[in-house]
Amino acid sequence: MGERKLMRGNEVIAEAAIRAGCECYFAYPITPQAELLEHMARNMPRLGRTFVQAESEIGAINMLYGAAAAGVRAMTSSSSPGISLKQEGISYIAGSNLPAVIVNIMRGGPGLGDIAPAQGDYFQATKGGGHGDYRMIVLGPSTVPEAGELTILAFDLADKYRVPVMILADGMLGQMMEPVELPDPVDPATLPKKDWALTGAKGRDPNIILSFDLDPEVLKQMNLVLQEKYRKIEDNEARYEEYQTDDADIVIAAYGTVARIAKTVVRRARAEGIKLGLFRPITLWPFPYEPLRELASRVKTVLTVEMSAGQMWEDVRLAVAERAETPFYGEMGGVVTTPKKILSEVRKYAR
Amino acid sequence: MPVNTENMVKVFGRPESLTDARFTYCPGCHHGILTRIIAKAIDELGIAERTVTIAPVGCSVFAYLWYKCDAVQASHGRASAVATGLKRANKDLIVISYQGDGDFASIGTAESIHAANRGENITVIFVNNQIYGMTGGEMAPTTLVGQRTTTTPDGRDPAYFGYPIRFSELIATLDAPVYVTRQALYDTRRIMDAEKAIKKAISYQVEGKGYSLVEVLSTCPTNWHMSPLEANRHVAEVVTEAFPLGDLVDRGG
Amino acid sequence: MERSVIIAGFGGQGVILAGKILAQAGMDHGLEVTWLPSYGPEMRGGTANCTVVLSEEPVGSPIVDEPTDLVAMNLPSLDKFEPMVARDGTIVMNRSLIERDLERTDVRPYLVDVHPLAEEAGSSRAINMVALGAYLKATGVVPLEVVKGAMARMLEEGGKGKFVPMNEKALELGYEAV
Numbered sequence: 123m124g125e126r127k128l129m130r131g132n133e134v135i136a137e138a139a140i141r142a143g144c145e146c147y148f149a150y151p152i153t154p155q156a157e158l159l160e161h162m163a164r165n166m167p168r169l170g171r172t173f174v175q176a177e178s179e180i181g182a183i184n185m186l187y188g189a190a191a192a193g194v195r196a197m198t199s200s201s202s203p204g205i206s207l208k209q210e211g212i213s214y215i216a217g218s219n220l221p222a223v224i225v226n227i228m229r230g231g232p233g234l235g236d237i238a239p240a241q242g243d244y245f246q247a248t249k250g251g252g253h254g255d256y257r258m259i260v261l262g263p264s265t266v267p268e269a270g271e272l273t274i275l276a277f278d279l280a281d282k283y284r285v286p287v288m289i290l291a292d293g294m295l296g297q298m299m300e301p302v303e304l305p306d307p308v309d310p311a312t313l314p315k316k317d318w319a320l321t322g323a324k325g326r327d328p329n330i331i332l333s334f335d336l337d338p339e340v341l342k343q344m345n346l347v348l349q350e351k352y353r354k355i356e357d358n359e360a361r362y363e364e365y366q367t368d369d370a371d372i373v374i375a376a377y378g379t380v381a382r383i384a385k386t387v388v389r390r391a392r393a394e395g396i397k398l399g400l401f402r403p404i405t406l407w408p409f410p411y412e413p414l415r416e417l418a419s420r421v422k423t424v425l426t427v428e429m430s431a432g433q434m435w436e437d438v439r440l441a442v443a444e445r446a447e448t449p450f451y452g453e454m455g456g457v458v459t460t461p462k463k464i465l466s467e468v469r470k471y472a473r
Numbered sequence: 474m475p476v477n478t479e480n481m482v483k484v485f486g487r488p489e490s491l492t493d494a495r496f497t498y499c500p501g502c503h504h505g506i507l508t509r510i511i512a513k514a515i516d517e518l519g520i521a522e523r524t525v526t527i528a529p530v531g532c533s534v535f536a537y538l539w540y541k542c543d544a545v546q547a548s549h550g551r552a553s554a555v556a557t558g559l560k561r562a563n564k565d566l567i568v569i570s571y572q573g574d575g576d577f578a579s580i581g582t583a584e585s586i587h588a589a590n591r592g593e594n595i596t597v598i599f600v601n602n603q604i605y606g607m608t609g610g611e612m613a614p615t616t617l618v619g620q621r622t623t624t625t626p627d628g629r630d631p632a633y634f635g636y637p638i639r640f641s642e643l644i645a646t647l648d649a650p651v652y653v654t655r656q657a658l659y660d661t662r663r664i665m666d667a668e669k670a671i672k673k674a675i676s677y678q679v680e681g682k683g684y685s686l687v688e689v690l691s692t693c694p695t696n697w698h699m700s701p702l703e704a705n706r707h708v709a710e711v712v713t714e715a716f717p718l719g720d721l722v723d724r725g726g
Numbered sequence: 727m728e729r730s731v732i733i734a735g736f737g738g739q740g741v742i743l744a745g746k747i748l749a750q751a752g753m754d755h756g757l758e759v760t761w762l763p764s765y766g767p768e769m770r771g772g773t774a775n776c777t778v779v780l781s782e783e784p785v786g787s788p789i790v791d792e793p794t795d796l797v798a799m800n801l802p803s804l805d806k807f808e809p810m811v812a813r814d815g816t817i818v819m820n821r822s823l824i825e826r827d828l829e830r831t832d833v834r835p836y837l838v839d840v841h842p843l844a845e846e847a848g849s850s851r852a853i854n855m856v857a858l859g860a861y862l863k864a865t866g867v868v869p870l871e872v873v874k875g876a877m878a879r880m881l882e883e884g885g886k887g888k889f890v891p892m893n894e895k896a897l898e899l900g901y902e903a904v
């Protein structure tokens with residue numbers, strides 16, 4: 123492990139990617155993820171790796187498609203409006219069974235919105251923002267150190283399943299600083315070889331990477347292969363954290379920045395005698411339905427809190443399936459919720 | 474005693490079509506001068522009531538605040554496409570698209586070229602400040618060779634990042650555009666030239682002649698890390714070397 | 727123990743850097759810390775602030791609606807954040823720019839004339855370090871020497887090592903002023 127350093131969320135994601143062996147990074151500037159780009163601009167060329175400031179987010183996602191097809195670890199990053207532009211490319215990457223990492227430092231929307239922290243891109247990330255029957259692993263870091271850990275995990279999962287993986291964080295996580303200890307760098311040369319990659323058909327049959335077939339029966343088979351992979355991911359990769367849920371009457375369901383704010387709420391509520399806990403999905407897809415369902419059968423209330431109009435709330439209700447009441451509290455437009463606001467919501471459900 | 478204004482000549486006034494809203498631009502930024510020039514042209518042509526301005530994404534995202542005209546805000550780079558839609562839907566509108574260099578010449582490349590190539594009867598004002606001002610000073614497609622930005626910390630190396638793009642020259646190779654010109658604002662003479670060019674460009678649209686593009690070399694004292702005066706001098710002495718001033722095409726006369 | 731401070735002022739008064747130095751020093755001192763800046767166009771000539779949380783436990787919310795402390799470098803900041811400060815909290819305010827007195831009577835006020843002290847240290851730009859020095863003395867949250875060390879390291883890393891002695895002096899003058 124390296125030394126403990128005070129770092130910004132955006133820088134930690136960039137540095138963690140470098141240490142995970144990311145050889146190519148492509149992006150177009152956008153607030154609030156500027157420092158991610160700047161860290162890559164400063165460090166990738168120095169390491170003999172690739173940093174390209176693309177002409178647009180569409181350019182960047184397709185550069186990612188190309189680099190992934192060439193078999194190297196590669197990443198792009200942006201914020202909400204830019205991520206919208208990447209959707210077509212993400213669909214291609216998923217349909218072509220390519221590993222790639224995409225970072226979304228979310229801001230307020232829709233449209234141009236603002237640059238303040240928000241969580242309004244949950245549907246887009248977890249339900250398929252692009253076209254077709256595809257899925258993408260979505261990781262929701264809640265602290266700066268966790269952003270580093272999940273970035274490294276993202277590269278590993280992407281390679282393991284040959285899928286796109288998204289880090290879904292918000293502007294607050296991108297901008298804030300916290301002490302972080304990052305692991306030692308991986309030498310890309312030591313990573314497992316990808317025999318499907320486009321390296322030149324020397325001494326083997328050509329490798330072809332595509333996401334299409336005009337014969338519906340063949341395309342159906344290709345889709346079934348994807349679906350089988352997705353079931354395997356659902357069975358093996360759902361991750362979550364439970365905090366003070368053992369004796370809880372009420373639990374907050376929240377992810378990312380909101381979940382860490384909610385931890386303070388749990389402590390304050392308990393000081394008032396309210397038995398409050400927190401359920402925090404770490405993978406937003408696959409969503410940890412089973413553990414939440416199990417928890418819901420032991421509590422009275424599952425209060426979903428988001429910085430959106432209620433997007434993860436739909437997954438929470440699917441999981442809880444009437445086993446507990448499922449109210450919602452959210453802020454929108456980049457307004458960040460606070461411990462006080464959440465606590466006053468919690469009090470409504472406490473007896 | 475009331476002042477007798479009868480024999481006075483008004484040499485400097487606030488253009489009628491400019492609102493009272495305060496500019497959001499940094500001190501010494503040319504975006505402000507350019508905004509006034511456009512308002513003046515709108516006044517002189519008497520078209521405020523049928524003009525629609527398009528605000529881009531960039532430091533001029535608030536452009537809709539400055540004119541007493543209808544306005545729409547477009548997504549990053551797509552203003553020329555939005556302009557096309559407006560004009561095709563209602564040809565009586567005078568459509569002015571105001572776009573930064575990142576907006577017009579990078580992310581919007583396809584929309585920019587194809588609006589010009591179709592000869593849309595619109596006017597595009599293209600603000601070339603060689604930087605992404607709004608997002609904090611990243612490299613623009615127009616960033617000069619050797620120029621330091623937050624994403625070219627050692628200066629723009631053409632072997633790694635390519636050369637500054639001369640987008641107006643690209644547009645000038647097309648058959649459709651009626652007027653393509655590059656102007657600057659670093660001294661009074663250039664400002665007067667730019668006023669003439671912008672008025673001409675918009676009047677071509679009023680006359681139904683077709684597409685015009687006015688590129689304006691502009692400053693960004695904040696992200697160039699220069700005083701406004703140094704920035705003016707930099708445009709005059711350095712930027713105009715890479716981006717020569719003058720008309721590239723004028724088929725309107 | 728958990729302390730949270732909002733450091734607020736005009737863009738250009740160095741409040742963002744003062745917060746970073748405090749966070750770095752807190753970490754050096756073995757505390758858990760978070761540093762959260764205001765960001766975006768409001769920094770362009772407008773107001774700026776940052777929130778630092780220092781704790782012996784892992785930090786929950788980095789966003790603070792009841793800070794234990796406030797360092798207010800201008801009047802708009804005092805107007806905005808004074809009502810939020812926790813009871814018995816600490817408010818360090820820049821007497822050079824803020825003429826009004828505190829409305830709160832349930833907090834501990836420290837009125838520091840930061841500008842002359844910064845000038846004495848060598849530059850009016852050092853007002854942020856004067857205020858930080860005063861804050862350290864008022865709260866004892868991190869020892870002065872640790873902060874000096876963090877400041878020196880951060881300035882040196884940023885290629886601004888030559889300003890270290892001036893900023894040290896400013897921290898000391900602020901520290902002695904309360």
Ligand SMILES: Cc1ncc(C[n+]2csc(CCOP(=O)(O)OP(=O)(O)O)c2C)c(N)n1
Pocket residue numbers: 150151152153179203204207530531532533549572573574575576577600602604605606607608613
């Ligand atoms: C799709 C999308 N990508 C990126 C951004 C972020 N962004 C906002 S303004 C801007 C660049 C502005 O530069 P320019 O067009 O040169 O205008 P200037 O601010 O320099 O006048 C960028 C990249 C965005 N808002 N939307």
Ligand code: SF4
Pocket residue numbers: 497498499501502503504532602606607692693694695696
């Ligand atoms: S950042 Fe640059 S382009 Fe934007 S308003 Fe300021 S000086 Fe003008």
Ligand SMILES: [Mg+2]
Pocket residue numbers: 573574575600601602603604605606613
């Ligand atoms: Mg620009």
